[in-house]
Each structure stands twice: as C-alpha cells, then as structure tokens.
Amino acid sequence: xxxAIIDYGMGNLHSVAKALEHVSENERVTITRDPRxxxxxxxxxxxxxxxxxxxxxxxxxxxxTGLVKEMLAxxxxxxxxxxxGQQMLMDKSDENGGVWCLGYMPGRVRHFDDTMRDADGxxxxxxxxxxxxxxxxHMHPLWEGxxxxxxxxxxxxxxxxAEEDAHVMGYIDYGTVRAHxxxxxxxxxxxxxxxxxxxxxxxxxxxxxxxWSP
Amino acid sequence: MTLAKRIIPCLDVDGGxxxxxxxxxxxxxxxxxxxxxxxxxxxxxDEITFLDITASHEKRGTxxxxxxxxxxxxxxxxxxxxxxxxxxxIRALLNAGADKVSINTAAVTHPEFVREAxxxxxxxxxxxxxxxxxxxxxxESPRWEIFTHGGRTPTGLDAIEWAxxxxxxxxxxxxxxxxxRDGTREGFDIGVTRAISDAxxxxxxxxxxxGSLDHLVAGVKEGGADxxxxxxxxxxxxxxxxxxxxxxxxxxxxxxx
Numbered sequence: 299x300x301x302a303i304i305d306y307g308m309g310n311l312h313s314v315a316k317a318l319e320h321v322s323e324n325e326r327v328t329i330t331r332d333p334r335x336x337x338x339x340x341x342x343x344x345x346x347x348x349x350x351x352x353x354x355x356x357x358x359x360x361x362x363t364g365l366v367k368e369m370l371a372x373x374x375x376x377x378x379x380x381x382x383g384q385q386m387l388m389d390k391s392d393e394n395g396g397v398w399c400l401g402y403m404p405g406r407v408r409h410f411d412d413t414m415r416d417a418d419g420x421x422x423x424x425x426x427x428x429x430x431x432x433x434x435x436h437m438h439p440l441w442e443g444x445x446x447x448x449x450x451x452x453x454x455x456x457x458x459x460a461e462e463d464a465h466v467m468g469y470i471d472y473g474t475v476r477a478h479x480x481x482x483x484x485x486x487x488x489x490x491x492x493x494x495x496x497x498x499x500x501x502x503x504x505x506x507x508x509x510w511s512p
Numbered sequence: 513m514t515l516a517k518r519i520i521p522c523l524d525v526d527g528g529x530x531x532x533x534x535x536x537x538x539x540x541x542x543x544x545x546x547x548x549x550x551x552x553x554x555x556x557x558d559e560i561t562f563l564d565i566t567a568s569h570e571k572r573g574t575x576x577x578x579x580x581x582x583x584x585x586x587x588x589x590x591x592x593x594x595x596x597x598x599x600x601x602i603r604a605l606l607n608a609g610a611d612k613v614s615i616n617t618a619a620v621t622h623p624e625f626v627r628e629a630x631x632x633x634x635x636x637x638x639x640x641x642x643x644x645x646x647x648x649x650x651x652e653s654p655r656w657e658i659f660t661h662g663g664r665t666p667t668g669l670d671a672i673e674w675a676x677x678x679x680x681x682x683x684x685x686x687x688x689x690x691x692x693r694d695g696t697r698e699g700f701d702i703g704v705t706r707a708i709s710d711a712x713x714x715x716x717x718x719x720x721x722x723g724s725l726d727h728l729v730a731g732v733k734e735g736g737a738d739x740x741x742x743x744x745x746x747x748x749x750x751x752x753x754x755x756x757x758x759x760x761x762x763x764x765x766x767x768x769x
Binding site: 310453 | 514515516517518553556558583584585587588589606607608609611633634635636637684685709710713714715716736738739768
C-alpha cells in the first residue's frame with residue numbers, strides 16, 4: 299500500500315507527506331516523480347502551488363502530463379488533487395493570461411474580484427486566506443464524519459467554477475462568489491483548501507481518502 | 513461573509529527554545545516549542561508564528577529541526593520569521609515544514625528579494641513584516657515610517673506607500689507591527705492598521721501592543737485587520753486562544769470555534 303505524492307517540482311510536499319503519515323496505518327508515503335513508482339502506487343496525490351502556468355509546464359517538463367492524464371482516464375486509482383492540483387484538473391485557467399489545463403472536468407479557473415466589500419464596508423482581501431466554511435453539495439465518502447459547514451484552511455487567489463453540478467462536491471461563499479472548492483469524478487477528488495493544514499477536519503479528510511475504495 | 517478572522521499566537525524562539533517566557537498553567541517547562549505549539553493547537557489557534565531570534569548561524573540548524581518536529585504533529589499553518597535573507601533560507605524553512613516565511617529587514621535593504629521570492633515560491637508563502645512608527649506630531653495629519661533594528665533605525669520610508677510597494681512586489685500577506693505599541697499592552701495602533709488595511713488588497717495581520725481581549729476586537733473592528741497576532745496575553749495563561757475567540761464571537765466577529 300503506497301501513497302505517491304507526485305513531485306513535479308511545485309509545492310510544499312513535505313506538509314502533505316507529514317499529514318498523510320500521521321493518519322496512515324499501513325501505507326507508505328512517498329514523494330516521487332518516477333513514472334514506475336507512480337504507476338505502482340495504490341493512491342496518488344496531485345499537489346500544486348504557485349502560478350498555474352509554472353505548474354502545468356513543470357508537469358510537462360517532468361514528462362508526467364501524459365501519465366497523469368492516463369491515470370485520470372482509467373478512473374480506477376484514487377487521486378486527491380490539492381490547491382492548484384484541483385485547478386489543474388479543469389479545462390482552463392484565467393491565470394497568466396490563460397492557461398490550458400488537464401481538462402479532466404469541464405470548468406474554468408477564475409480570479410477573485412478584489413474590489414468586493416463586506417457588509418461593514420471592509421475590503422474582502424485577495425488572496426482568500428484563512429478558514430472558511432465548506433458546504434457539502436453532494437454526499438461523498440471523503441466527507442464521512444465531517445459536518446457540512448466545517449471550516450478548512452485556504453490560501454488562493456483563483457477559484458474553480460465547474461460546469462457540471464455532478465462534479466461539485468463542496469463550495470464556499472466569499473463576497474458575491476460561490477467557489478467550487480471540492481470537485482470529484484470517478485476515483486478523483488480534488489480540493490482547493492489545504493487538508494494538511496486544516497487541523498482535525500483536514501486530517502479526517504485525508505484519512506477518508508486513505509480508506510476510500512471507489 | 514464566512515471567512516473567519518484569524519488569531520495567531522506568536523513565539524520568540526532562540527536556538528530551538530522558546531524565550532521571553534511562556535508559562536502555561538499546568539506546564540512546568542514551556543521552553544520546548546513543540547510543546548507550546550501543541551498547546552496552542554489544542555486551544556484552536558488558527559495559525560502559529562515563530563520569530564526566530566537566533567543570531568548565530570550554527571543555531572539555525574536547531575531552528576530548522578524544531579520547525580520540522582512541529583510540522584510533524586501540528587497540522588495548522590506555520591509562519592517562520594527572523595533572519596530570512598536569501599532564497600536558500602526560504603527553501604530550507606519550507607522544506608522543514610514552514611508554510612509561510614516572513615521577511616523583514618531584507619525587504620528594506622533589498623526590495624527585489626521580495627519579488628524574487630514571490631516569483632520563485634509563490635506569493636501565498638511570502639509574508640512581509642512591516643515595523644512602523646508614528647513620526648507626525650499631535651495635531652498633524654498622521655504619518656508613519658518604516659523602522660528597522662527593533663524600532664531604532666529610521667528608513668525614511670512612508671509606511672503606507674511601503675506596504676503598497678511590497679504588495680506590488682508579490683507579498684501575499686502583511687504583518688504590521690506598531691513599534692510605538694510593541695510590548696506596551698496598550699493595544700494596537702488602530703490608525704496605521706486601518707490606513708494600511710484599506711490601502712492594500714492582501715490580508716493584514718495586526719501586531720504589537722495587545723494587553724486585553726478588547727484590543728483584539730478593536731484590531732479587527734476598528735483597524736480592519738484580517739488576523740490578530742499576540743504573544744504575552746496567551747503565554748502566561750492569562751487567556752487561552754479559545755477565550756479570545758469566544759470573546760470576539762460575542763462581539764460579532766466571525767471566528768473559527
């Protein structure tokens with residue numbers, strides 16, 4: 299039983315690895331870019347941090363784009379996308395002047411409007427940073443034991459707008475924006491928030507991922 | 513509005529030990545940062561900030577080891593500041609398990625470093641710390657300047673313009689400390705907090721001067737801060753982070769309980 303965190307050079311992978319190690323019992327957690335190790339793993343984590351153009355191009359440079367697409371198309375190995383890893387699964391992002399992504403779920407990645415204000419007239423800051431309530435839109439094994447409206451930790455300026463309701467697993471409201479912060483299809487689940495930094499709720503989600511047999 | 517205002521306890525760490533005294537009720541030796549971080553995590557802290565005041569290079573390794581130990585068992589965001597001067601410093605801290613790094617003096621002496629760091633690691637992990645001091649006299653329209661070396665060295669930089677510049681350069685968050693209030697327990701400097709919070713699009717952490725729970729409320733309500741940072745009111749068990757959150761919630765502030 300191996301969980302492979304796909305290391306294409308972007309993101310702070312150590313935090314994810316440490317949180318997974320904390321909740322796993324028999325699983326080995328490995329950070330790797332070796333295609334054989336990725337193919338051989340029981341579960342995959344697709345992380346991502348920073349600009350999406352860099353994430354997509356680094357995935358290409360490490361020659362992992364094809365492999366990741368292949369795994370997604372097979373649809374039988376559990377994969378968890380985190381942060382930009384969620385955004386990469388969409389068709390296209392508006393960041394960096396427009397970047398084509400993996401196209402696994404129809405949808406778009408958009409920037410938060412940084413002129414929004416709250417009821418008291420205070421600016422709503424971008425990046426959207428901190429703990430927000432995640433409302434569960436569809437039931438999913440990864441939500442097991444986590445109440446709807448639970449808070450998770452976020453830090454991002456772009457957010458997912460999925461086209462198909464069936465793919466939206468959870469959302470947040472920020473100002474006038476409803477962002478699809480959890481999306482899923484077949485054996486893939488992806489979140490905008492950082493489960494590895496979301497205290498008990500986040501660890502529960504990671505533990506649910508380890509238990510999940512789609 | 514559903515994003516919670518954050519409460520961030522701050523620890524001063526030297527050579528891997530918490531200094532400036534932390535004394536939770538019921539804990540004999542609170543000098544171990546891991547133990548302190550664990551305690552704050554149990555109290556539902558939203559993040560933890562470490563200020564590494566280690567002067568010598570040799571002791572720096574101890575700090576990295578400490579960050580790594582904390583990151584292995586406390587699963588909330590960790591920010592580490594103090595002596596961050598190069599991209600290698602940042603890389604080492606992130607690899608050890610820090611989620612954000614806070615850049616202070618190096619931003620003043622070499623602003624391009626902030627741009628370089630944000631490009632390399634992403635704005636989400638680059639916090640710029642701003643130490644501001646009021647330089648206008650009573651009756652004049654208020655003006656604050658950036659100071660370095662613990663508030664001793666003026667730089668001539670206007671605090672609001674500087675904050676905007678740092679955001680343009682890629683800072684994802686600002687940590688504002690009022691050097692007039694730091695250590696006084698008289699409350700945040702609301703004027704500079706409000707002025708900078710209104711002037712920038714990124715989140716602002718208010719720091720310096722917290723002596724009561726009302727100060728935390730004022731920082732958010734009057735100052736417009738997105739997060740409040742405090743040290744001594746939490747260290748001595750006077751209030752727990754949980755007490756602070758409940759008090760803020762009673763005053764109509766959205767917090768994570």
